[in-house]
Amino acid sequence: MALAKANHVPRRSSRSLGAIIRANVLTLFNFVIGVLWVLILIFGEWQDGLFGLIIVANALIGIVQELRAKRTLDKLAVINEAPVRVRRDGREQEIQPRQVVLGDLVLLGPGDRLLVDGEVVRSDGLEVDESLLTGEADPVHKKAGDEVLSGSFAVAGSGAFVATKVGTDAYAVKLAEEAGKFHLAHSELRAGVANFIKYITWLVIPIGALLIYSQVSNSVDFGTAITGAVAGIVTMIPEGLVLMTSIAFAVGVVRLGRSKCLVQELPAIEGLARVDVLCLDKTGTLTAGGMDLDEVLPLRDDQPIDGALAALSHVDQRPNATAQAIRAHYSADDGWTARESVPFSSARKWSGADFGERGVWVLGAPDVLLDGGEGYARAAELATTGARVLALCSADRLPAPTGGLSSAPATRSVADGGRVALQAVALVTLKQRIRPDARETLRYFAEQGVTVKVISGDNPEAVSAIATGLGIPGGDRSVDARTLPDDDMEKLGELLDAHAVFGRVSPQQKRTFIAALQARGHTVAMTGDGVNDVLALKDADLGIAMGAGSPATKAVAQVVLLDNKFATLPHVVGEGRRVLANIERVSNLFLTKTFYAIVLSLAVGVAGVMFPFAPRHSTLTNALTIGVPALFLALAPTLERAKPGFVPRVLRFAVPAGVLCAVAVLVSFWAAHSGTSTLVEDQTSAVITLFLTTWWVLVLIARPLNWWRVVLVASMAVAFGIGLTLPFVRAFFALEPGDISNDLTAVGVSLVAAAAISIAVKVAGTLRA
Numbered sequence: 001m002a003l004a005k006a007n008h009v010p011r012r013s014s015r016s017l018g019a020i021i022r023a024n025v026l027t028l029f030n031f032v033i034g035v036l037w038v039l040i041l042i043f044g045e046w047q048d049g050l051f052g053l054i055i056v057a058n059a060l061i062g063i064v065q066e067l068r069a070k071r072t073l074d075k076l077a078v079i080n081e082a083p084v085r086v087r088r089d090g091r092e093q094e095i096q097p098r099q100v101v102l103g104d105l106v107l108l109g110p111g112d113r114l115l116v117d118g119e120v121v122r123s124d125g126l127e128v129d130e131s132l133l134t135g136e137a138d139p140v141h142k143k144a145g146d147e148v149l150s151g152s153f154a155v156a157g158s159g160a161f162v163a164t165k166v167g168t169d170a171y172a173v174k175l176a177e178e179a180g181k182f183h184l185a186h187s188e189l190r191a192g193v194a195n196f197i198k199y200i201t202w203l204v205i206p207i208g209a210l211l212i213y214s215q216v217s218n219s220v221d222f223g224t225a226i227t228g229a230v231a232g233i234v235t236m237i238p239e240g241l242v243l244m245t246s247i248a249f250a251v252g253v254v255r256l257g258r259s260k261c262l263v264q265e266l267p268a269i270e271g272l273a274r275v276d277v278l279c280l281d282k283t284g285t286l287t288a289g290g291m292d293l294d295e296v297l298p299l300r301d302d303q304p305i306d307g308a309l310a311a312l313s314h315v316d317q318r319p320n321a322t323a324q325a326i327r328a329h330y331s332a333d334d335g336w337t338a339r340e341s342v343p344f345s346s347a348r349k350w351s352g353a354d355f356g357e358r359g360v361w362v363l364g365a366p367d368v369l370l371d372g373g374e375g376y377a378r379a380a381e382l383a384t385t386g387a388r389v390l391a392l393c394s395a396d397r398l399p400a401p402t403g404g405l406s407s408a409p410a411t412r413s414v415a416d417g418g419r420v421a422l423q424a425v426a427l428v429t430l431k432q433r434i435r436p437d438a439r440e441t442l443r444y445f446a447e448q449g450v451t452v453k454v455i456s457g458d459n460p461e462a463v464s465a466i467a468t469g470l471g472i473p474g475g476d477r478s479v480d481a482r483t484l485p486d487d488d489m490e491k492l493g494e495l496l497d498a499h500a501v502f503g504r505v506s507p508q509q510k511r512t513f514i515a516a517l518q519a520r521g522h523t524v525a526m527t528g529d530g531v532n533d534v535l536a537l538k539d540a541d542l543g544i545a546m547g548a549g550s551p552a553t554k555a556v557a558q559v560v561l562l563d564n565k566f567a568t569l570p571h572v573v574g575e576g577r578r579v580l581a582n583i584e585r586v587s588n589l590f591l592t593k594t595f596y597a598i599v600l601s602l603a604v605g606v607a608g609v610m611f612p613f614a615p616r617h618s619t620l621t622n623a624l625t626i627g628v629p630a631l632f633l634a635l636a637p638t639l640e641r642a643k644p645g646f647v648p649r650v651l652r653f654a655v656p657a658g659v660l661c662a663v664a665v666l667v668s669f670w671a672a673h674s675g676t677s678t679l680v681e682d683q684t685s686a687v688i689t690l691f692l693t694t695w696w697v698l699v700l701i702a703r704p705l706n707w708w709r710v711v712l713v714a715s716m717a718v719a720f721g722i723g724l725t726l727p728f729v730r731a732f733f734a735l736e737p738g739d740i741s742n743d744l745t746a747v748g749v750s751l752v753a754a755a756a757i758s759i760a761v762k763v764a765g766t767l768r769a
Contacts (some may be wrong), residue, residue: 111550272576595658
């Protein structure tokens with residue numbers, strides 16, 4: 001067995017070390033900047049090659065941050081991996097998924113995810129959902145000899161299969177490889193940044209060529225010409241934008257990891273910020289795991305109620321929470337032996353068994369099993385208290401698993417064409433434990449403008465009682481999902497928008513609910529813990545699984561709350577909002593720089609004049625108005641909910657701000673150049689204007705200003721002022737602020753430009769009040 005092939009598969013949550021290094025080092029921008037750096041070292045002064053060291057620092061920071069995130073993800077992924085039950089050497093044991101080998105006998109129960117392919121050797125009513133592989137909604141009954149595929153999951157019954165394909169040979173792994181390694185869900189933010197990079201790259205090539213030609217043609221010194229051309233091209237490249245995006249995501253992953261929150265797909269952080277509808281499954285989310293048996297209320301005195309309940313609760317080898325609660329009060333009776341059984345499933349909402357001479361017994365939802373009468377009315381009354389109510393019925397025969405009991409009273413026709421006569425014998429009530437943090441968490445979402453929808457498979461009255469008790473708006477008006485239209489998505493969407501609480505929702509309906517809400521423009525998050533939530537979690541914009549949930553649920557979710565605390569959700573959403581809002585801020589900074597460099601390069605290239613500053617000057621101003629502030633702004637807290645339209649919003653800010661900064665620099669440089677001052681003094685005048693205008697852009701982007709943001713922007717201004725006064729700094733950066741006329745002109749032009757920038761971006765509607 002030890003020599004058999006093991007189940008080694010790549011983890012979904014992180015990239016390899018090599019992929020991280022390649023992503024941070026082997027980029028087009030790094031190549032372009034590397035070439036420019038070599039040109040400066042050959043033809044210019046080494047001080048003007050300082051930008052090359054910044055690229056090295058960027059790559060190192062990006063690699064370190066991504067490695068931190070990778071370590072966090074990998075550690076949490078190990079915690080999140082559900083052990084696999086196998087039978088080895090005649091005894092049952094739990095092993096890690098990667099320890100499964102060819103020939104292992106793998107045991108299955110409800111909620112178990114199939115990690116390898118195999119052949120069924122034992123089936124006790126085993127039903128497998130293959131919808132994630134085939135799209136087929138109905139569970140498939142599996143019997144001995146049938147094939148089972150990785151990527152599917154057990155929804156009812158129990159069984160065992162022999163592993164025939166593991167690791168990269170397994171069906172689900174092959175599908176993932178065909179789809180592309182480390183595939184990430186769509187991200188508007190990532191796509192927006194990629195588009196910026198693509199378009200800027202196409203602009204840099206012709207504008208850079210024009211600038212080089214202009215500088216070489218109109219300069220007496222080749223070294224000065226190359227230095228001027230490099231200054232323009234380097235400034236056009238937003239080399240830190242990708243870095244800041246990576247850092248923001250990576251730090252978000254690490255922060256969430258400290259809260260025991262596993263992010264299985266990085267775009268999930270973006271989804272956290274965009275959510276405006278949160279769909280909750282009641283059981284396991286609003287209520288804590290497990291239940292307690294409350295009362296057994298006989299409807300008939302001549303039936304062995306206790307014996308039937310004890311027997312039914314001990315039939316399934318992998319009992320659900322309901323059966324466990326009943327088991328805690330009833331011991332197994334050897335006199336009750338099941339000849340045949342139908343396991344519980346969320347779609348049927350009942351289970352049953354044929355105990356031979358002891359009779360046929362069925363336990364399930366009263367509104368599914370009962371067709372009116374005293375028991376039905378009493379069950380409905382009990383449900384209004386928020387308790388889970390079950391009906392215990394005797395039957396003339398065992399209903400078929402695929403019969404009509406899941407959607408119609410049992411006395412109606414079932415799949416085999418016959419009729420099953422059920423007689424209500426008792427009602428069973430179970431207490432559900434409300435999470436102590438549920439009310440406060442729901443209040444947070446209400447304050448943040450996130451609409452909460454409770455979609456549960458339980459009785460609508462019971463769900464309504466719990467929702468009302470937790471203060472969910474509209475909780476007193478529950479809707480029975482069995483009355484909702486199946487084929488009219490528009491009408492369904494209207495009803496979903498108008499109501500907040502839904503009961504008797506089937507697993508397939510949960511999936512339909514998600515699609516209907518998405519069709520109405522909502523960004524939908526879904527939380528759940530049971531196997532009946534898997535399909536909805538998969539289709540939601542953001543699937544969030546509870547840590548105590550089924551393995552199948554945790555496998556498809558993008559985010560897993562490993563501590564199983566509903567109260568972690570506000571922190572998760574807050575982290576997503578922080579990441580997105582701050583990346584938009586730093587995008588405004590970097591792209592303002594890109595656009596002023598494009599305008600400067602075009603103007604200089606067409607006019608055939610000298611570029612107004614050297615690379616070392618742009619390195620200084622960029623560090624103080626973009627690089628250092630961006631590090632702080634990218635990690636700052638915020639409560640703003642992300643809105644669609646990332647790219648247009650950034651362009652509405654960056655284009656006018658960048659154009660006005662460029663105009664101000666050109667006016668200041670040409671005004672100084674027309675006098676008697678030296679070239680270095682003229683460039684100093686341009687650098688002062690460049691710093692003051694881009695510093696004002698920083699002030700606008702940092703709003704709303706609090707104490708630490710005021711300290712940040714003020715310290716950048718102080719640092720620049722110190723740089724202008726210290727002789728060795730002036731000498732290193734080639735600054736000579738001695739010409740009073742030039743310097744005052746630079747300040748005056750900057751003030752006018754700052755006012756113009758404020759007006760322009762306010763008109764564009766991009767300022768944060």
